[in-house]
Amino acid sequence: IDKMISASDNKIGTSIGYVGNIVDLWERIVEREVFVHLGSDQTSLHNPFQGGYFPAGLSFDESQSLMHENPEDFKEQVQNTLRRHVQAINHLTSQGMFFWDYGNAFLLESGRAGADIFNENGGYRYPSYVEDIMGPLCFDRGFGPFRWVCSSGLDSDLLETDKIAEHVLSEMLEEEKDVNVRQQIQDNLKWIREADAHSLVVGSKARILYADEQGRSRIAAEMNRAIADGRITAPVILGRDHHDVSGTDSPYRETANIRDGSKWTADMSVQNFVGDAIRGATWVSLHNGGGVGWGEVSNGGFGLLIDGTNDSERRLKSMLHWDVTNGVARRAWARNDGAIASIKRAMDINSQLTVTVPELVDDAILDDLIGDE
Ligand SMILES: NC(=O)c1ccc[n+]([C@@H]2O[C@H](COP(=O)([O-])OP(=O)(O)OC[C@H]3O[C@@H](n4cnc5c(N)ncnc54)[C@H](O)[C@@H]3O)[C@@H](O)[C@H]2O)c1
Structure with missing residues (x-):
């Protein structure tokens, strides 16, 4: 974290690897009140309970054993870690960090784990990278x-x-x-x-x-x-x-x-x-x-x-x-x-191609006709 802050203060572009559980790192960043501009997550949450995501507080070997010997307990610890993970992310985004899902099912699995990841409309608080980046650009x-x-x-x-x-x-x-x-x-x-x-x-x-x-x-x-x-x-x-x-x-x-x-x-x-x-x-x-x-x-x-x-x-x-x-x-x-x-x-x-194109309705007209309902 010290290296990161110093590189940022001196405007030096660098890449630093941290060997450990990502949730420990996020929580420490929160504790030290470090401002982070951009955040995402690249764990393999498409496969959360068979080695794609490791619970905090356990070593790699301990995780491997628990996964095989007591998969229910392992699942509980993964979901508990995910709830902590989201709590740290939510705090940092409230301070101005921009967070997005990397396409690794972070939002999906956090939601399933009961983490505080939904907005008031029942959607996710954060976009997937396809919503904000790949979709519109490409x-x-x-x-x-x-x-x-x-x-x-x-x-x-x-x-x-x-x-x-x-x-x-x-x-x-x-x-x-x-x-x-x-x-x-x-x-x-x-x-x-x-x-x-x-x-x-x-x-x-x-x-x-x-x-x-x-x-x-x-x-x-x-x-x-x-x-x-x-x-x-x-x-x-x-x-x-x-x-x-x-x-x-x-x-x-x-x-x-x-x-x-x-x-x-x-x-x-x-x-x-x-x-x-x-x-x-x-x-x-x-x-x-x-x-x-x-x-x-x-x-x-x-x-x-x-x-x-x-x-x-x-x-x-x-x-x-x-x-x-x-x-x-x-x-x-x-x-x-x-x-x-x-x-x-x-x-x-291609003159042979005919695709119906949507006619866009002015939202104000619709609101006026049918109200917010
Ligand atoms: N956006 C894209 O274009 C894109 C492309 C490829 C993969 N993906 C998705 O990204 C995810 C990662 O892909 P990958 O190929 O790098 O997978 P990977 O399994 O090779 O790497 C994931 C790494 O996360 C580590 N990890 C798991 N839990 C951790 C934790 N709590 N703390 C710290 N490290 C932890 C694992 O040890 C592993 O090294 C996958 O879900 C994949 O589907 C997205």
Whole structure:
């Protein structure tokens, strides 16, 4: 804590690791009345009672034993620690800290533990990071983690795909007028330009790159041409993460900023699964549990192998369009500003696309007609 305060006073950017229970640290920060600007939590609360979250007051080994020998007692201690955890966070936010859920089910499990985590409307006191950050900045605008794997296993092919992605994004940046979209493209250009230098490849020759529907389709089409003319030596497999614009129904994470009530439904993953299958995916999956745990989320995913043929071009254009636009449409129906703008753009670009756009009602008129009830 002393190091942290001194770095902050001297405006030195640094990163400090604390080995111990996070609740002991938060409580000590409260006791010393330290001002914290931003706070979140990265324990594995999607799996709270089997080692994702450790109770305060027990060593790692003691926790492991208790978990196996007396799981009920372990659960009680986890929930007790969570209540203390939230108490410390609530105190710091009352002093001005901004706190958000990192997508690790902190809010969900704290609520289940009976912690003081709800506001007067029955919602959570704090946002999930998708509500405040990823949703408005990326997902509503169709930007999400597109990815690909070079089946040749060659570095030279991966480098070629990087060059293609960089070229396509540079062209898109020149064409783009919307400042929000320009910022996204600029970030993604920086990422792809530096990806190779940072040796990000783990095992397979794969890359991940945030891109919107246009970006994904144009990059994929260019890769397909490169396979056809031999610049890339073998087929490329396209995919995406489940943590994306569409394909995942997860009310505490990916769909947390869909506030029209439909975040509790699980139909988008099914629509992605069925639509992707019909439009040409090489394989599809409909599954459960992605990122936040079994029973909390429904996921639809795909893999699409492109091999340089005209058929691959037809499939990639049809399928990638659906895979992204399906989610943008849903976000637009929820009246999310960025998504309404994005779906209108998508209709301008593709005259075959017709999506109903919500007509926004002035809240004052509604209040006047039906009152607060
Ligand atoms: N927002 C995102 O994009 C995103 C991405 C990946 C993962 N997640 C979520 O974030 C969480 C963490 O992911 P991970 O891959 O780092 O998990 P992990 O299990 O590798 O790491 C969690 C760590 O928290 C520690 N921990 C548990 N209880 C603790 C306590 N009381 N005090 C201090 N440390 C404690 C564990 O020992 C472990 O080292 C998961 O719930 C995951 O689903 C979110």
